[in-house]
Amino acid sequence: MTKPKVTMQDIADHLQISKNSVSQALTGKGGVSEETRKLIIQTADELGYVYPGTRKRSSDQEDKEEAAGSIALVATDFAFSLRGFFGEIYLTIENEVQKRGKKLLIQSISQQMMKDRTLPPFIEGREVDGILILSHLSTEYMNSLIDTGIPTVLIDHHHPDVHADAILTNNRFSAYHVVKYLYELGHIRIGYIGNMSFSPSYYERLEGFRLAHHELGMEMHPKWIISDALEDQEFMETRLQGLEEQPTAWFCVNDGLGFIVNSTLYKMGYKIPADISIVSFDNGQLSRLATPRTTTMGVDLGLFGRTAIRQLFWRMQQPDAPHMELLLPTTLIERESTSVPRI
Template sequence: MQDIADRLNISKNSVSQALSGKAGVSEETRKLIFRTADELGYVYTGNRKRSADQAEQAGGTGSIALVATDFAFSMRGFFGEIYLTIEKEVQKRGKSLQIQSISQQMMDEETLPAFIEQREVDGILILSHLSTDYMNKLVDTGIPTVLIDHHHPDVHADAILTNNRFSAYRAVKYLCELGHSRMGFIGNTSFSPSYYERLEGFHLAHHELGLAVNPEWVVSDALEDPEFMEKRIRAMGEQPTAWFCVNDGLGFIVNSTVQNMGYQVPADISIVSFDNGQLSRLATPKTTTMAVDLALFGQTAIRQLFWRMEQPEAPYMELLLPTTLIERDSTSAPRP
């Protein structure tokens, strides 16, 4: 497929659509692809020479693939709601959902699920993190693919993302409006591009608000581990008056840690986290957080995938979804 695409200066996805008899390319382009395949000496079965009209009538395979790691599928509070929305949206469109957990061994060996290898699905949804090489292995099948809550510059596929930079910016600006000027960042930026983008939003807000960032208060290698957190925060010469945490898990641990150290939340230290998950509601006090609309994630991913299935030649795009600040009891104006 890549040889044919290179010869015709078109995308590999278009070649795949044509050879598999699916709609999405013109009949003229389809004939040109088969002619080029003949010229290059490739052999294909005659039943793949369906016209675009026949392909549309056939309706494809009738299935959509959803793949993710065991870790992502285990995060029921966040990805579970996205999955349930995807399942409903797929059924509304008269298709079925095939789900596959991708193990580390499958990524290491670049082994694709059988229903993808055998092209038994019309589209692929990748939920959260997979290795970049493995994601490209999926994209290279030519099956329309959409990434959910993850992206990478080397993966050429549509992606549905939280507007991480602007959301972090708004969180910092909110703290500033309460009167905070000494703010810290807690996250692991190497774990996810989303967390790195939230650090960028943290810096952007400080820049635009004319505030200095104290490097000691930027913990960009944080672990969701109470022992790590207490050791790291205790080692600081002085404390910020507010922490911005990239997820609710870290917000929960920071909340407990600073209270164990004798600080009051929010009287001494305010905390803002991200996601509006269960831990933000279980914390004492409950944590102010940036809420992600999980149902909108699933709806947008399906809408984009079905659009991509009809528009395989359109430029790839990233769709950024907004967040909503939910103010709870972990934030207040700093002590005078």
């Protein structure tokens, strides 16, 4: 009968310590005392732990790798393709990693890799000091990454079953401020357009939308809550043309939806903002290309990248500290798509 493979979790359970501490000790990282490191290594040897990715290296190579080190950045093909949003975050991360004397290793995660739980070789072999997950992967796959014991930080995504630090937009408060801004212009009939199943961010923006209506004493109209929206012209035309009447303002959870809503309403004969105001989110290129240009909630993408790196390097030194979520603010950028309602 084949003897079961000894895992880091087995060592952690044996010593009654965290798996992160075991990982830090066995990969030569900081965050544990020398006494604890020696105890972990001794226990690993006694239990028959096999070090992954083991290969013969010269002392010069080991010294260079210890001095430099690497950070992994992983995301889906789709996330990497969104250059307008995630591109600036990526460039900031690359710059910040280089400032700290480390290399950035980038890996696109395919649907097949997620299905098979296949980890990138440099993560499977624990050859990186930290992992950044950009946007959302499947919950199961993210937990496979975290289970390696390598410090991990999520960027623009979180989930109750994923126990890792996360850098997020303050979606609820941002949406709240959108509604309050429109209310102060005189709008009391406001609609929401987003897709709650696509991202937690969009669900949180609907929560902020609801909170503002509650606090401002406004009635929410279910017919104007489109929570399954697709960034597709035909879909939008079907849904908006199917309404008996329009709100005086639409809040769209991203600039792509804002752009499509704008063009759809124009085709339907409405004037923006004379008949209907539009507010979107992200301050991407589409908000500036729309006619008229769209009022939007601006996200500081550079701040996203800098905060993610700062948190990851802190986590690498504090592997056992409680996990936390950092909420970044947004800024309302008022343009020509919003005005006082014609009532």
